[in-house]
Amino acid sequence: MSVSRDNKKIRVLIVDDIQETRDNLKKLLYFEDDIEIIGTASNGREGVEQATALRPDIVLMDINMPGMDGIQASELISQQDPNIQVVMMSVQGEADYLRRSMLAGAREFLIKPFSSEELANSLRRVYQLALTRRVAMPAPAPLAPPPDAEYIQYIPRKPQVGKIIALYSPKGGVGVSTLAVNLALALQSETRARVAIVDANLQFGDVGVLLNLPTSRTIADVIEAKGDPDEVLMNGILVTHSSGVKILVAPPQPEMAELVTPDHLRAILELLQKMFDYIVVDTGKALNDPLLTVFDLAEQIVLVATGEMSALKDAKLFFEVTQKLEYPPAKTMLILNRHDKSNLNARDLEAIIKHPITGLVPRDDKATALALTRGIPVVLTQRGIPFSQALFSMARMLKREPIPAEASSSNAKNAAAAALPTKTAKPKKRFALFGRS
Ligand SMILES: Nc1ncnc2c1ncn2[C@@H]1O[C@H](COP(=O)(O)OP(=O)(O)OP(=O)(O)O)[C@@H](O)[C@H]1O
Ligand SMILES: [Mg+2]
Structure with a gap:
């Protein structure tokens, strides 16, 4: 009860x-x-x-x-x-x-x-x-002021660029794609914002399969179009899921991955940042130049591991890489997926990996297998189960704070500062995801 x-x-x-x-x-x-x-x-x-x-x-x-x-x-x-x-x-x-x-x-x-x-x-x-x-229902808007010269001094709000969240694991098969699609859908449900998924697992991307999207339009079409992509081209290539989330699907054949250079990825992501509030990027395990471009542009890297020693060892090595890249520590958060009673508890795992664990996503073989068969992610069909609750908590943790009202009324400088992503901001809270064990 x-x-x-x-x-x-x-x-x-x-x-x-x-x-x-x-x-x-x-x-x-x-x-x-x-x-x-x-x-x-x-x-x-x-x-x-x-x-x-x-x-x-x-x-x-x-x-x-x-x-x-x-x-x-x-x-x-x-x-x-x-x-x-x-x-x-x-x-x-x-x-x-x-x-x-x-x-x-x-x-x-x-x-x-x-x-x-x-x-x-x-x-x-x-x-x-x-x-x-x-509670969140906005109060009725005050009546517009009369068109008096005094009031024409309004402050233009600096357009906020979309927040790129990249999910990654150096070890394959730990659930990166599963978490990426569920997180994107949870973000959209929590924020009602514009959300896109980019399948940057360029060789073996499977976001299209996880979302059951029959499509012939992929990231390869953006590259073939030559020149810098624009919104019209991008809108023609993005695939719309029934939830409203838009997806940039990975190339149809593994060998086509080579066509996508770091510059292409940068141009694509920077364009998507203008079109969307959140861009969730699923990645493959190969730590190559295109992937480093994704990491550079990401405001948040979500490192996914499981409680298995091999996954933890790889995650530990990855933290050494992010140190060399001089990323601020808060840029990378560690999430443990498929967590169940057979794993050591979170505190012991943290001691092994020498890094805080931001959250745990419980193991749920039945729900994830069913989601795969149906092509409908778990958070859409079973919102109440612990797996989905963890994903919704993760979405709430990763969503942007609304711009404070006073920022728009004080002065333009403050407003612009509040609108900019804070790259070094600390995570809002730790262990807010599904309860620790
Ligand atoms: N929390 C979970 N509980 C149980 N099974 C899970 C969970 N998360 C993911 N899985 C399952 O783990 C398997 C691998 O998941 P997924 O394809 O998302 O991993 P990945 O890291 O993207 O793999 P790849 O390296 O092939 O890209 C899938 O069968 C998926 O259903
Ligand atoms: Mg994957």
């Missing part, structure tokens, strides 16, 4: 056409003291009516129902009251269902059967996210 952040019970309406499922859902939530079922409905139309009358915090909605289905009902509920959250349930996890649910306003997608823990955790997560959204 856990209590929601504002100490109120989470009020849930269940909409499912099968009586037995409704009863089972009630049983699953019976022992959760912080969750209250305030009503049930047996079809979409009834669900919309009940939602309007009862104003629940969350509607737990089945997709397939006779008459008005869950997607239509969610659309209507989200339109009527955006503060009511919808968690969609289905026995099928197809990409199209997921996409349509998300477009209809659903916050989370649960695939039946699920455990009471999975269900309760995802209800709590959706509820708490909604609370922060409510």
Whole structure:
């Protein structure tokens, strides 16, 4: 049992056409003291009516129902009251269902059967996210001042360049690509900002596969176009995922990797920095010149390792490289992936590697394998599970602080300074990811 952040019970309406499922859902939530079922409905139309009358915090909605289905009902509920959250349930996890649910306003997608823990955790997560959204609602804008000469002295805000976050491991197969795509999606969900993924694993990139993107447009097309790339060209080559995240896919054949020079990569990344707020770069393990260009431009390098000795040894060597490159220590953060009880605890691992570990991502073979088969990353389908929670925490840690309001009103110099990325800034906090062991 856990209590929601504002100490109120989470009020849930269940909409499912099968009586037995409704009863089972009630049983699953019976022992959760912080969750209250305030009503049930047996079809979409009834669900919309009940939602309007009862104003629940969350509607737990089945997709397939006779008459008005869950997607239509969610659309209507989200339109009527955006503060009511919808968690969609289905026995099928197809990409199209997921996409349509998300477009209809659903916050989370649960695939039946699920455990009471999975269900309760995802209800709590959706509820708490909604609370922060409510709090974050901007106050109504003050009326515009009259067009008086005194007021025309407004301060132009320096355009903020996109933050490049490069994920890397000197050892292959530790989960760099998995974390990169999940992090990008979590960042987009947390910030609603413009997010791009660059697959800079130029020989063996697989971001396109992880996101199930059938495409013939890749980074090789940017190079072939000759000259410095511009936004029009880039927009024609980027592939849009159903989440809205844009992807620059790796070349189709390994030998084409050689075509991409460090200068190309620099031009591409600098252009993307103008077009996006966050650019998440997946990388391969070869420590070559193109990769060093990515690292130079990155505001944050996320070094991924696992608890295995060989991965830790390689990570340790990498820190020696970053020292030689004279990167500030805070530029590289160490994340341990696939963490489970068989690993030494974080403190002992830190002693071995002689470097702080910023966060742990738990091992979840089932969720990651399913995500691979479906081509839908875990954070999109199972937001409440520890793996996803770790990724959302990582996204919150890596997101930019909003520019303080006073910076825009004091003077132009301050405003510009606040807008610039602080390359040497310390990480906001340590161990904020999934709990240490
Ligand atoms: N937290 C996790 N728990 C369990 N399995 C995971 C986790 N993270 C990644 N994996 C699995 O580990 C395998 C390797 O992942 P991934 O391809 O992301 O690694 P990589 O470091 O990018 O590898 P490569 O060196 O081939 O680019 C995949 O099967 C993936 O599903
Ligand atoms: Mg990879």
